[in-house]
Amino acid sequence: xxxxxxxxxxxxxxxxxxxxxxxLKAVALPGHQVPxxxxxxxxxxGWGTGGLQITLxxxxxEDILKVIDQGDDESVNAVNLRRLIAxxxxxxxxxxxxxxxxxxxxxRIPEERLRADQILVLQVPxxxxxxxxEPNLERATVMHGEADYGRMWVYxxxxxxxxxxxxxxxxYPVIVADRYLMDTTPIPRWDVPKLHQADALFLFGAGxxxxxxxxxxxxxxxxxEFEDVPFRVEYTPGQCCARCGCGDSxxxxxxxxxxxxxxRWVTTCSDTSFCAARQAVS
Amino acid sequence: xxxxxxxxxxxxxxxxxxxxxxxxxxxxLGRLVAPPLAAPGPGxxxxxxxxxxxxxxxxxxxxAGRWRSADDPLVRWLTLRCHARHVSAPQAQLALLADxxxxxxxxELPQGSLTYPEAGATAVVLVGTLACPAADxxxxxxxxxxxxxxxxxxxxxxxxxxxAPIQRSRAHYPRGIDVVLVDQDGRCAGLPRTTRIxxxxx
Numbered sequence: 001x002x003x004x005x006x007x008x009x010x011x012x013x014x015x016x017x018x019x020x021x022x023x024l025k026a027v028a029l030p031g032h033q034v035p036x037x038x039x040x041x042x043x044x045x046g047w048g049t050g051g052l053q054i055t056l057x058x059x060x061x062e063d064i065l066k067v068i069d070q071g072d073d074e075s076v077n078a079v080n081l082r083r084l085i086a087x088x089x090x091x092x093x094x095x096x097x098x099x100x101x102x103x104x105x106x107x108r109i110p111e112e113r114l115r116a117d118q119i120l121v122l123q124v125p126x127x128x129x130x131x132x133x134e135p136n137l138e139r140a141t142v143m144h145g146e147a148d149y150g151r152m153w154v155y156x157x158x159x160x161x162x163x164x165x166x167x168x169x170x171x172y173p174v175i176v177a178d179r180y181l182m183d184t185t186p187i188p189r190w191d192v193p194k195l196h197q198a199d200a201l202f203l204f205g206a207g208x209x210x211x212x213x214x215x216x217x218x219x220x221x222x223x224x225e226f227e228d229v230p231f232r233v234e235y236t237p238g239q240c241c242a243r244c245g246c247g248d249s250x251x252x253x254x255x256x257x258x259x260x261x262x263x264r265w266v267t268t269c270s271d272t273s274f275c276a277a278r279q280a281v282s
Numbered sequence: 283x284x285x286x287x288x289x290x291x292x293x294x295x296x297x298x299x300x301x302x303x304x305x306x307x308x309x310x311l312g313r314l315v316a317p318p319l320a321a322p323g324p325g326x327x328x329x330x331x332x333x334x335x336x337x338x339x340x341x342x343x344x345x346a347g348r349w350r351s352a353d354d355p356l357v358r359w360l361t362l363r364c365h366a367r368h369v370s371a372p373q374a375q376l377a378l379l380a381d382x383x384x385x386x387x388x389x390e391l392p393q394g395s396l397t398y399p400e401a402g403a404t405a406v407v408l409v410g411t412l413a414c415p416a417a418d419x420x421x422x423x424x425x426x427x428x429x430x431x432x433x434x435x436x437x438x439x440x441x442x443x444x445x446a447p448i449q450r451s452r453a454h455y456p457r458g459i460d461v462v463l464v465d466q467d468g469r470c471a472g473l474p475r476t477t478r479i480x481x482x483x484x
Contacts, residue, residue, distance in 0.1 A: 008287040013294070014336055020298045021334055025400040027305045028460045028474035030427050034400045058302075060295055061287075090284035116307075145396035145456075177427050177476060179456065201306045216306045219427040 009056040010088040015039045019057040019212070023203060026214035031176030032144070033127055038210040048081055048106060049207025051123035055085060055104045058119065058203075064092045066100035071108040071250070071270035078106070095273045107170075109191040111249050111274040114200035116217060122185050124206035127213075129173040129183040149181050152224065160229050172231070175222045176215055188270075190233045190250040195221040241269045244278035290332060293317035297326075297333040301462065304472030309424045309433035311412055314468045319363075322356050326468040327378060330406055331364050334376055340369030341376045342391075347383035377405045382440045388447035391459050399456035402475065410438035412465040420445075426477040434482075435471055437463070445481055448473065 009016065015037070022036040041049050059065065065085060069078035073095040081104065086093055094100050097110040104121040114120060130140040133151040143149070152173060159167045170186040174195070184192055185204060195202060195215055202215040215221060225231040240247035252270045255263050269275035287295065293315050300312040316325020317332055335341055341364075343350040343357055350357050352368045361368050371377065371390035379387060394402035413436055414420075420442040422435045441463075451459040458475030473479065 004283060004285050006285060008285045008291065013291060017294070017334065017336055018338075020302075021339075022400075024298075024301060024305055024334075024404070024460070027302065027428075028476065029399055029456055030476065032399060032456060058299070060292075060299065088285065141397050145399075201302075216428040218430045 006088060008089060009059060010041070010084070011039055011053060011056050015053070016057040019053050022212045023054065023057070023214065026203070026212045027201070027216050029180075030215055030219050031174075031180030031182040031213060033211040033213045035210055036212050038207045041207075042084065043080065045208040046125060048077060048104070048123040050205025050209075050212070051104050051106070051121045051207075052081060052085070052205070053207060054121045054203050054205040054212065055102060056088070058102055058121070059085070059089050059091050061089070061091060063101045064094050064099055066094050066097060066103045066273075067105070068103070068108060068110070068271075068273075069106045070252075071110075071274075072272045074272070096277070097271075097273055107186045107188075108250070108270060109187055109194045111269070111271045113194075114198060116199040118200045120200055120202050122187070122202065122204045124183070124185045124204045124211070125208070126171065127183060127204075127206040127209040127211040129171065129181055144180060147179060149175075152181060156224050156226070160226065166225065166229060166231065173224050175220075175224065177219050178222075181224075182213065182215075182221075188234055188250055189223075189231070190235075192221070192223050192231070193233065197221075239267055241275060241278075242266045243268050244275045244282065246275070246278055249274060289318045293329050294333040297329040300470065301330070301333070301472065304462065304470055305428070305460070305474050306472075307428045308426065308472050308474060308477040309429060309435045310471065312470050312472075314464065314470050316468070322359055324408075324466070324468070326464060326470070327406070330462070330464075331360055331366070331376075334404070335360075335364040335366040337365040337367070339364075339366045339375045340373045341366045341378075342369060342371050342374035343378045343380070344371075344384040344387050345380045347381075347387070349387065374403050375401075377403055378408070379405060380408045382409075382443040385443040385447045388444070388451055388459065391451075393451065393454070393457040393459055396457065399458070402458050402460065404460045404462065406462045406464060407444055409441040409444070409463050409465050411467075412437060412463060412469045412471055414438045421482050422479050423482050424473070424477050424479055426474075428474070429477070435463075442481065445479060449479060451475070452477075 022034045067078045067082040069075040106123045134140045223231040314326035321328040391403040419436045452475040461473040464470045
C-alpha cells in the first residue's frame with residue numbers, strides 16, 4: 001500500500017498553528033503586516049506560497065475551493081496550486097465563484113460580489129507600499145507604527161506633477177480602517193473598490209516576504225487620492241468583451257490569429273468563469 | 283489517496299475557523315468545539331489551547347482574581363500537553379481569565395508596541411451567558427471593522443465588570459489586547475482591539 005509522508009493540508013500542525021495565530025492578529029489589526037515563518041513548500045517562493053499556506057491552514061474537508069490566476073481558472077499557476085491543494089486535502093473544487101467557500105487568487109478579485117460566507121485569499125508578491133519611498137524594512141516598519149505616510153503622499157504628488165495623473169496601474173496603495181497604508185497586491189485598480197465595505201473576509205499572504213495581512217468585512221478601504229486628482233478605475237468607453245458582450249467587467253486584450261493568418265487584438269473578460277456564465281445565459 | 287486529519291487536528295481547525303469568523307465579525311456568536319480529550323476544565327478551553335498554543339507561546343491563567351501558579355494542576359496539565367510555557371502576565375501571548383474578579387488583571391497583559399502591535403495578548407474571558415435574554419442583562423453596543431453599522435451583544439449582568447478594562451486595553455490603538463468572550467455553553471464572541479464598545483440599557 002502506498003504510504004503517505006505528509007499530513008492533511010501538507011504543512012505540519014505547528015506550521016498551521018503559527019499561520020492561524022498570525023491570521024487572527026492580522027484580522028484584529030486590519031492592514032497591518034504580521035510576520036510569520038513561511039515554510040518551504042514544493043513550489044518556489046514567489047509563486048503563491050503565502051496564499052497557499054493561508055489556504056492550507058484554513059481548509060476543512062467540507063470547504064469548496066476555487067483557485068484563479070489573473071481571473072483565469074485554467075492558467076498554469078492556478079492549475080498547479082489547485083492540484084496540490086486537492087491532492088493534500090481532498091476538498092471539492094469549483095470554477096463557479098458563487099459555489100466556493102474559499103477562493104485563492106493571484107492578481108484579481110472575482111467580478112461577482114462575494115458573500116459573507118466566503119473567504120478570499122490573495123497571493124502577495126510585494127508586501128509593503130512604503131518600499132517605493134523607503135526600501136529599508138526596519139525604517140518602513142517604524143513609519144507604519146507611527147502612521148508616518150508623508151513621503152508616500154509626496155510620491156503621489158510627484159507622480160501627478162510628472163505624469164499628470166496618479167501613475168499607478170496596480171498595487172494601488174490604500175488606507176485601511178483609517179490607520180494602515182496597505183498594498184492591494186497587483187490587482188487592477190478596477191478591483192480596489194471591491195475591498196471597501198465588502199461582505200467577505202480578505203486574507204493576504206506573502207510567502208517570500210513572510211508577511212500576512214487582512215481586511216475584515218465592512219471595513220473602510222480608501223485609495224490614496226487628491227481632491228483635484230481623484231482615484232479612477234480603468235475604463236474605456238465603448239469597449240466590451242468579445243465573448244459575452246459585457247461592458248462592465250475588467251477586460252484583457254490578447255492576440256488571436258484569424259483565418260487569413262493575420263493577427264488581431266481581441267478584448268475579453270479577465271474573469272473567465274464570470275464570462276462563461278454570461279455566455280451560458282445569453 | 284488523501285491524508286486524514288486526526289480528531290484533535292479536526293477540533294483545532296474547527297476552533298480556529300470559529301475564532302477567525304468571530305474576529306472578522308465582532309459580536310457574531312460562534313460555538314467552540316471540545317476536542318476528544320479527557321481534560322480538566324471546560325472542553326472549549328482545551329480546544330482554544332490546542333488550536334493556538336505550542337512551545338513558542340507563553341500562557342497565563344487567572345482564577346478568583348489571581349494568576350494561577352506554575353504548580354496549579356490546570357497549568358501543569360496544559361503546559362505538559364500543549365508544550366506552552368507558563369509565564370507571568372506581562373509576557374503572556376494567551377491568557378485565560380475565568381471570572382469577573384479577574385477583570386482588573388487584564389491591565390497586566392502586554393499590549394504590544396507601535397511597531398509590533400501583534401505582540402499584544404489574546405485574552406480569553408469566561409462570562410456567564412452570551413446572548414443573555416434576562417431583563418437585567420448588560421448590553422454592549424459594538425462598532426468598528428467587521429460590523430456593518432453597529433451590533434448589540436447581551437451578556438449577563440456580572441460581565442459588566444469587563445467593560446472598563448477592555449476599553450482601557452484599546453485606548454492606544456494599534457497597541458491593545460484582543461478579547462474572546464466565551465460562555466459556559468461554549469458560545470463565543472470576538473472583540474478584536476478595533477472594536478469600540480459602549481454600554482447601554484435594554
